[in-house]
Amino acid sequence: MTNAANAEVRQVLEGFMAHVIKRNPGETEFHQAVREVAHSVIPYTFDHPEYRKEKILARMTEPDRIIIFRVSWEDDEGNVRADRAWRVQFNNSIGPYKGGLRFHPTVNQSILKFLGFEQVFKNSLTTLPMGGGKGGANFDPKGKSDREVMRFCQSMMTELYRHIGARVDVPAGDIGVGAREIGYLFGQYKRLRNEFEGVLTGKGLAFGGSLIRTEATGYGTVYFMENMLNHRGDGVKGKKCTVSGSGNVAIYTIEKLLDLGATAVTASDSGGTIYDPDGIDREKLAWLKELKEVRRGRISEYAEHFGCEYMPGKRPWVVPCDLAFPSATQNEVDAEDARTLVDNGCFGVAEGANMPSDTDAVAVFQEAKIMYGPGKAANAGGVAVSGLEQSQNSTRVAWTRDEVDEKLHKIMSDIHEQCVIYGGSDDGYVDYVNGSNIGGFVKVANAMLGYGVV
Ligand code: NDP
Numbered sequence: 001m002t003n004a005a006n007a008e009v010r011q012v013l014e015g016f017m018a019h020v021i022k023r024n025p026g027e028t029e030f031h032q033a034v035r036e037v038a039h040s041v042i043p044y045t046f047d048h049p050e051y052r053k054e055k056i057l058a059r060m061t062e063p064d065r066i067i068i069f070r071v072s073w074e075d076d077e078g079n080v081r082a083d084r085a086w087r088v089q090f091n092n093s094i095g096p097y098k099g100g101l102r103f104h105p106t107v108n109q110s111i112l113k114f115l116g117f118e119q120v121f122k123n124s125l126t127t128l129p130m131g132g133g134k135g136g137a138n139f140d141p142k143g144k145s146d147r148e149v150m151r152f153c154q155s156m157m158t159e160l161y162r163h164i165g166a167r168v169d170v171p172a173g174d175i176g177v178g179a180r181e182i183g184y185l186f187g188q189y190k191r192l193r194n195e196f197e198g199v200l201t202g203k204g205l206a207f208g209g210s211l212i213r214t215e216a217t218g219y220g221t222v223y224f225m226e227n228m229l230n231h232r233g234d235g236v237k238g239k240k241c242t243v244s245g246s247g248n249v250a251i252y253t254i255e256k257l258l259d260l261g262a263t264a265v266t267a268s269d270s271g272g273t274i275y276d277p278d279g280i281d282r283e284k285l286a287w288l289k290e291l292k293e294v295r296r297g298r299i300s301e302y303a304e305h306f307g308c309e310y311m312p313g314k315r316p317w318v319v320p321c322d323l324a325f326p327s328a329t330q331n332e333v334d335a336e337d338a339r340t341l342v343d344n345g346c347f348g349v350a351e352g353a354n355m356p357s358d359t360d361a362v363a364v365f366q367e368a369k370i371m372y373g374p375g376k377a378a379n380a381g382g383v384a385v386s387g388l389e390q391s392q393n394s395t396r397v398a399w400t401r402d403e404v405d406e407k408l409h410k411i412m413s414d415i416h417e418q419c420v421i422y423g424g425s426d427d428g429y430v431d432y433v434n435g436s437n438i439g440g441f442v443k444v445a446n447a448m449l450g451y452g453v454v
Pocket of ligand 1: 173174175176177178217245246247248249250268269270271327328329330352353354379380382383
């Protein structure tokens with residue numbers, strides 16, 4: 001592009017963002033997610049004026065609708081609690097809304113809108129017919145009894161069931177929502193509707209769940225990293241890796257790294273990070289799974305049990321590594337963390353979490369030209385297997401573990417391929433941010449063009 005053309009693109013981008021910020025005041029995470037996409041897509045629309053004329057990107061930043069409701073419930077002591085829940089139905093141009101539910105005290109509309117917006121692009125990249133949505137509540141499951149979590153889920157579904165359905169909107173899990181919560185939510189949906197349908201994914205295997213769904217996000221993130229490395233003639237085997245988080249995504253990232261001959265040396269939670277220089281082997285991983293999935297304990301207990309270092313209040317990025325897998329939450333890698341990673345020799349980042357690297361951190365990775373796989377591409381394996389769960393539910397079949405894993409492999413490799421098509425350059429560097437944003441945009445945009453002005 002010439003300097004004049006560059007200046008025009010910048011001006012359009014800034015004008016576009018000023019409008020988004022004005023329309024959505026205070027929603028900083030949402031602004032951040034839109035800016036990242038607009039940065040890739042607006043230059044692309046200069047070569048494709050039909051998208052600009054029909055204001056496709058502007059329309060994509062406005063959710064189809066947001067449902068906000070009160071969730072009243074009673075705790076074990078008989079106290080009445082009132083929390084707030086949302087379902088953001090962002091865009092159903094290419095299929096029913098699809099995206100997780102998050103239970104965390106920090107949940108607010110900005111966070112759910114950023115997640116819903118990203119989900120539109122991610123779901124499109126999977127090649128499956130899924131629109132984008134997200135939801136959740138500011139309910140904190142930590143420290144609550146099973147019965148309290150059950151009562152909350154039942155109360156939440158008593159409103160949510162009106163707005164979802166196998167062909168309308170199919171929620172799944174996210175932070176704070178795992179197999180236990182999905183079971184309670186599905187049980188209440190089934191009771192209210194008197195229908196057994198694939199309205200939620202991440203269900204238990206006894207009631208319509210898919211094999212590999214639990215593992216899919218973590219496994220898929222490692223497959224995506226393997227694809228990025230293979231593209232450069234390298235592989236995951238033998239690499240030293242840092243992983244953040246110790247929830248669903250982190251645990252199955254560590255597991256797949258072990259399967260492929262790599263070593264994870266860190267895990268974390270909101271309290272701090274453990275550094276195990278010998279690596280988290282299978283025995284330690286089994287212990288960690290039990291700690292997090294059954295006992296719901298803290299990561300510091302790992303350090304006490306296995307006698308390794310615990311860094312309270314710290315994130316894993318100070319530990320030198322070849323590859324990094326941010327797998328906890330948004331904005332958990334800032335510019336300083338990114339510089340530390342790069343200076344210590346890290347040459348690949350695959351995001352298991354959604355938007356874990358802030359805008360400045362992404363700039364550091366891109367300037368250093370290391371492989372950087374953003375969440376909407378790298379962690380799409382979770383929603384992809386959710387899509388496969390929907391297919392199995394609607395055709396009343398259950399695929400084997402190998403069948404699902406093979407499909408997951410293929411989807412991750414197809415996503416990588418789309419990133420190369422839209423983000424590759426002559427010097428061999430692949431800009432996975434541009435690749436995933438444009439790759440995800442095109443399919444949804446073409447569907448919207450087809451629908452006319454709706
Ligand atoms: P879990 O609830 O299973 O685990 C979350 C982990 O992240 C926990 O270790 C938690 O620690 C930590 N964490 C959460 N919030 C914070 C915070 N504010 N600061 C520091 N640590 C934090 O969630 P998942 O593993 O399912 O999700 C992790 C990420 O992956 C999220 O960004 C999610 O959106 C994304 N993702 C998940 C998918 C899935 O299929 N589950 C699919 C695609 C993306 P603590 O216990 O102390 O809170």
